[in-house]
Amino acid sequence: MPNMSKEKVKMKEQDPLLRIKNFDEVTCGYTLEEAMEEAGRCLQCKTRPCVGGCPVSVPIPEFIKEVSEGNIEEAYNIIATENRLPAICGRVCPQESQCEGKCVRGRKGEPVAIGRLERFVADYYMENIKKDVEKPESNNKKVAVVGGGPASLTCAADLAKKGYEVTMYEALHQLGGVLMYGIPEFRLPKGLVQTELKSVTDLGVKVEKNVIVGKSITIDELFEEEGFQAVFVGSGAGLPRFMNIEGENLNGVYSANEFLTRVNLMKAYDFPNSPTPVRIGEKVAVIGGGNVAMDAARTAKRLGAKEVKIVYRRSKEELPARVEEVHHAEEEQIIFDLLKNPVEIIGEDGHVTGMKCIKMELGEPDESGRRRPQPIEGSEEIMDVDIVVVAIGQTPNPLLRDTTDGLDVNKRGCIVVNEDTMETTLENVYAGGDAVTGAATVILAMGAGKKAAKAIDEKLSK
Amino acid sequence: MYKIVAKRKLNDLVELMEIHAPYVARKCEPGQFIILRVDEEGERIPLTIADYDRKKETVTIIYQVVGYSTKKLSLKNEGDSVEDFVGPLGQEAPLHKVKRVLGIGGGVGIAPLYPQLKKMKELGVQVDTILGGRSDEFIILEDEMENISDNVYYATNDGSKGIKGFVTDKLNELIENGEKYDLVIAIGPLIMMKAVCEITKKHDIKTNVSLNPIMIDGTGMCGGCRVTVGGETKFACVDGPDFDGHQVDFDEAMRRQGMYKEEEKDHVCRLGLED
Numbered sequence: 001m002p003n004m005s006k007e008k009v010k011m012k013e014q015d016p017l018l019r020i021k022n023f024d025e026v027t028c029g030y031t032l033e034e035a036m037e038e039a040g041r042c043l044q045c046k047t048r049p050c051v052g053g054c055p056v057s058v059p060i061p062e063f064i065k066e067v068s069e070g071n072i073e074e075a076y077n078i079i080a081t082e083n084r085l086p087a088i089c090g091r092v093c094p095q096e097s098q099c100e101g102k103c104v105r106g107r108k109g110e111p112v113a114i115g116r117l118e119r120f121v122a123d124y125y126m127e128n129i130k131k132d133v134e135k136p137e138s139n140n141k142k143v144a145v146v147g148g149g150p151a152s153l154t155c156a157a158d159l160a161k162k163g164y165e166v167t168m169y170e171a172l173h174q175l176g177g178v179l180m181y182g183i184p185e186f187r188l189p190k191g192l193v194q195t196e197l198k199s200v201t202d203l204g205v206k207v208e209k210n211v212i213v214g215k216s217i218t219i220d221e222l223f224e225e226e227g228f229q230a231v232f233v234g235s236g237a238g239l240p241r242f243m244n245i246e247g248e249n250l251n252g253v254y255s256a257n258e259f260l261t262r263v264n265l266m267k268a269y270d271f272p273n274s275p276t277p278v279r280i281g282e283k284v285a286v287i288g289g290g291n292v293a294m295d296a297a298r299t300a301k302r303l304g305a306k307e308v309k310i311v312y313r314r315s316k317e318e319l320p321a322r323v324e325e326v327h328h329a330e331e332e333q334i335i336f337d338l339l340k341n342p343v344e345i346i347g348e349d350g351h352v353t354g355m356k357c358i359k360m361e362l363g364e365p366d367e368s369g370r371r372r373p374q375p376i377e378g379s380e381e382i383m384d385v386d387i388v389v390v391a392i393g394q395t396p397n398p399l400l401r402d403t404t405d406g407l408d409v410n411k412r413g414c415i416v417v418n419e420d421t422m423e424t425t426l427e428n429v430y431a432g433g434d435a436v437t438g439a440a441t442v443i444l445a446m447g448a449g450k451k452a453a454k455a456i457d458e459k460l461s462k
Numbered sequence: 463m464y465k466i467v468a469k470r471k472l473n474d475l476v477e478l479m480e481i482h483a484p485y486v487a488r489k490c491e492p493g494q495f496i497i498l499r500v501d502e503e504g505e506r507i508p509l510t511i512a513d514y515d516r517k518k519e520t521v522t523i524i525y526q527v528v529g530y531s532t533k534k535l536s537l538k539n540e541g542d543s544v545e546d547f548v549g550p551l552g553q554e555a556p557l558h559k560v561k562r563v564l565g566i567g568g569g570v571g572i573a574p575l576y577p578q579l580k581k582m583k584e585l586g587v588q589v590d591t592i593l594g595g596r597s598d599e600f601i602i603l604e605d606e607m608e609n610i611s612d613n614v615y616y617a618t619n620d621g622s623k624g625i626k627g628f629v630t631d632k633l634n635e636l637i638e639n640g641e642k643y644d645l646v647i648a649i650g651p652l653i654m655m656k657a658v659c660e661i662t663k664k665h666d667i668k669t670n671v672s673l674n675p676i677m678i679d680g681t682g683m684c685g686g687c688r689v690t691v692g693g694e695t696k697f698a699c700v701d702g703p704d705f706d707g708h709q710v711d712f713d714e715a716m717r718r719q720g721m722y723k724e725e726e727k728d729h730v731c732r733l734g735l736e737d
Contacts, residue, residue, distance in 0.1 A: 173546040210548035216485040238683035258684035275505040277725035350717035
């Protein structure tokens with residue numbers, strides 16, 4: 001008899017007032033007992049709508065059944081057939097709009113906590129069971145993967161499992177992409193990311209760090225000189241957008257990318273133990289309403305800022321960030337200053353001292369279906385701030401397209417692909433993730449990497 | 463890991479390293495730079511490429527020992543390795559054949575100036591050079607510069623080599639004496655490049671400068687290195703580091719360079735900052 005409780009088994013969290021003083025993970029994860037209890041809520045329905053909601057098609061009821069019986073190793077192996085980064089996905093996927101959004105238990109009450117269970121299985125496996133991965137036998141076919149983020153990691157893992165000799169080229173000094181430099185420690189511990197990445201590289205994926213494809217080596221050379229038969233491009237969307245308003249180059253104005261990279265990748269929160277500094281003022285304004293804005297705001301709070309504001313031009317309903325992130329931010333005393341748009345950043349002696357904002361009101365829906373914000377004439381006022389973090393989105397880095405003839409991109413700079421195969425306008429060059437879609441989610445990137453791996457395998461097996 | 467195949471002290475504060483870095487050595491051109499991390503705990507610091515040897519797959523960097531990371535780098539010796547070394551980054555310097563070029567280098571800025579002038583020489587350009595520094599021992603690469611230049615002039619603050627004064631004094635003197643240049647390439651502290659540009663603008667001599675702002679990734683993903691050039695925001699790491707000096711907002715660049723002055727008091731590298 002399934003557990004018919006309407007609510008998910010609660011997951012422990014650090015107290016908001018304590019956690020804003022540290023970078024430790026906010027949510028504490030399930031115990032084995034809690035996981036088994038929650039797993040009991042799954043009805044094991046035949047229609048399995050949850051699997052359809054998962055971009056990488058994890059066999060969800062199957063792994064949950066094993067959890068309900070306490071067989072965590074089996075559960076892990078089932079997940080790993082489709083997903084080698086479950087500890088990450090269980091934490092950062094927007095389950096509410098994917099697997100859990102489709103769960104039949106969600107019609108009356110809360111859906112099964114698929115994300116928390118996936119996370120539990122991965123954490124428990126890594127801590128208690130972890131076995132060495134066997135390196136598959138080589139099929140002597142070489143594939144290059146550009147970038148070390150979620151799309152590339154998934155593509156590389158799937159190909160390596162089939163025996164391809166995969167080399168991954170990463171521009172930074174560490175693999176992981178946004179998992180390392182973007183998502184903060186308190187949402188996704190970096191030690192855990194590294195352990196999970198190792199489960200990919202252990203499959204025999206060769207890693208070349210500090211190589212910027214487009215600068216250090218070109219795509220043409222990967223084929224002609226290095227002998228690769230296919231290339232997957234998962235270079236992401238790492239180019240920050242600015243607002244192009246007066247005062248944006250003042251000291252104290254950061255892109256969210258710079259702010260988060262300093263803190264996450266370079267560990268500036270530990271300055272001076274870590275050599276990279278970050279400036280943090282008394283009053284911080286984060287411009288934007290997505291997950292990156294929430295991450296930046298919550299990071300600023302933890303760095304000791306007294307007052308942190310999210311400044312967003314629409315209202316709360318339109319915030320693109322996950323509901324859970326907004327909730328966590330509110331608990332951590334982040335102030336939501338909504339329906340406001342910055343028009344100028346003001347400084348003294350070259351440093352930010354204020355930000356002039358205009359009030360907005362919502363008009364008719366635009367092409368994205370969201371109500372279009374319109375400025376209210378004459379409503380400008382000056383907000384007292386000393387640090388501004390701009391988190392209004394990223395676009396793909398132009399580096400690759402500028403150095404690769406024949407690689408078509410759309411007007412937003414995203415690589416154009418055949419949506420069935422992820423093949424670009426260049427033969428045997430595939431792409432996926434944010435490089436194709438613009439900034440999206442980890443799991444969609446992984447789904448794209450998976451699709452590309454399948455297409456590459458089919459093509460090279462002919 | 464990237465092996466240090468040679469190390470040499472150029473003066474009390476400035477050192478040269480030749481580092482085995484095949485990817486960079488194969489592709490780099492004058493004007494481009496690298497980012498290195500000394501060890502696993504290190505910060506990412508940008509350094510302009512001073513020379514390269516495609517056959518030996520080595521890249522030469524020259525750095526002034528001024529802060530945390532350069533001190534740590536300085537403790538490394540021939541045979542040791544640095545953790546990370548990535549590049550080539552940035553655009554190659556826009557070097558075209560002209561009749562006569564004047565290179566102006568200040569302090570450790572002489573290092574990135576050298577490969578640009580060497581390339582100009584190879585293009586058949588007539589090269590003159592002004593080298594400046596606090597005193598004689600702060601002037602580096604004299605022999606290399608003498609080899610590729612028709613005339614090398616010196617300016618030191620204390621008069622220990624060449625004229626007593628700034629490189630701009632020498633520049634003014636050359637212009638007054640009727641020397642004609644089609645292009646000036648100035649690399650050194652921001653304040654020096656700014657002063658050079660003020661003079662050359664008056665005389666309408668095109669001037670290229672190489673900026674060295676604070677950087678993190680060096681690949682265009684953070685915008686920490688942004689500078690205003692001709693009224694537009696540019697990322698020095700991808701659009702530069704070389705720009706038309708008459709278009710650069712030097713005051714803003716100097717201000718941004720000093721962003722972490724407090725934090726870096728005795729900590730972080732301050733390359734490009736005036737003493």
